[in-house]
Amino acid sequence: LLIERSRNEQCKQSLASTSLRERDDMLVENNPLLIERSRNEQCKQSLASPSLSERDNMLVERSRDEQSPDTINLPFVLDELPEGWKIKKINQVKNEIKYGYTAKAQASGNVKYLRITDIQDKIVNWEKVPYCEINPNKVKDFLLKKGDIVVARTGSTGKSFLINECPLSVFASYLIRIRFNEELILNEYAYLYFQTDLYWKQILEKITGTIQPNCNATKLSNIVITLPTKPEQEEIVRRVEKLFAIADKIEEHYKKAMERVEKLEQAILAKAFRGELAEPDPNDEPAEILLQKILQEKNLKNKQK
Numbered sequence: 001l002l003i004e005r006s007r008n009e010q011c012k013q014s015l016a017s018t019s020l021r022e023r024d025d026m027l028v029e030n031n032p033l034l035i036e037r038s039r040n041e042q043c044k045q046s047l048a049s050p051s052l053s054e055r056d057n058m059l060v061e062r063s064r065d066e067q068s069p070d071t072i073n074l075p076f077v078l079d080e081l082p083e084g085w086k087i088k089k090i091n092q093v094k095n096e097i098k099y100g101y102t103a104k105a106q107a108s109g110n111v112k113y114l115r116i117t118d119i120q121d122k123i124v125n126w127e128k129v130p131y132c133e134i135n136p137n138k139v140k141d142f143l144l145k146k147g148d149i150v151v152a153r154t155g156s157t158g159k160s161f162l163i164n165e166c167p168l169s170v171f172a173s174y175l176i177r178i179r180f181n182e183e184l185i186l187n188e189y190a191y192l193y194f195q196t197d198l199y200w201k202q203i204l205e206k207i208t209g210t211i212q213p214n215c216n217a218t219k220l221s222n223i224v225i226t227l228p229t230k231p232e233q234e235e236i237v238r239r240v241e242k243l244f245a246i247a248d249k250i251e252e253h254y255k256k257a258m259e260r261v262e263k264l265e266q267a268i269l270a271k272a273f274r275g276e277l278a279e280p281d282p283n284d285e286p287a288e289i290l291l292q293k294i295l296q297e298k299n300l301k302n303k304q305k
Contacts, residue, residue: 089225100176101132101134101138103134113130186233
């Protein structure tokens, strides 16, 4: 008891002799609630005091801990991007993203009705696209024009098509229309990006685990896209289109070559079974006589039965 009383007296004397700040520090060290409060205050002060870049770094670190399940995992390494390229979400470079119009397809009418099934092998045969009934006042809201990109939000989820020339047309409800800000991104560049593994990996991540694969406007808006400068975009589009044209010619030559191979195979088989592939033996009987003998033997066997 005397020892404990002595310690208390020493503590009182120490508290009386220390400054206010030192006394607070001593109290904080022995109180968990005050310790937590002190840390929070230090965090606020550090956010207020550092430079803008330091503050941004602290906020980035905090955001990493608070990421939502829908956070996008970049399908590429930022350090590998060329100098001057940026990383943007579609939401940051679009002017509009809109769902399509719900209607029944009709064999005749005034307004074409583009559906997912009308897009085959990156081509639309507009003559076969059906019509739909739509209020004239609503046509402008769902009208398709050159430069629009439509994306399937279900079914063939993620499949896209770039509108070039088309008749008076609207788009169906299972398509999403994107209109990009042409000051930031070329429509042709965006469409080419939608054919890459970088795009498709993100689409697959967003639809994985769902019973009915679906990529709605919100998910599509969060797709990450690599954004070079406008001159670089133009050069990329020019070079890719040139290479695609070469690839199309190679494919055409390949198809023609395969057709010739198939015809050649049939010709070889026909000659083989006509006995035209080998020189005939002069000692062999003519095929007509050999065939007669075979038929005679067959008839004789039938009579014996």
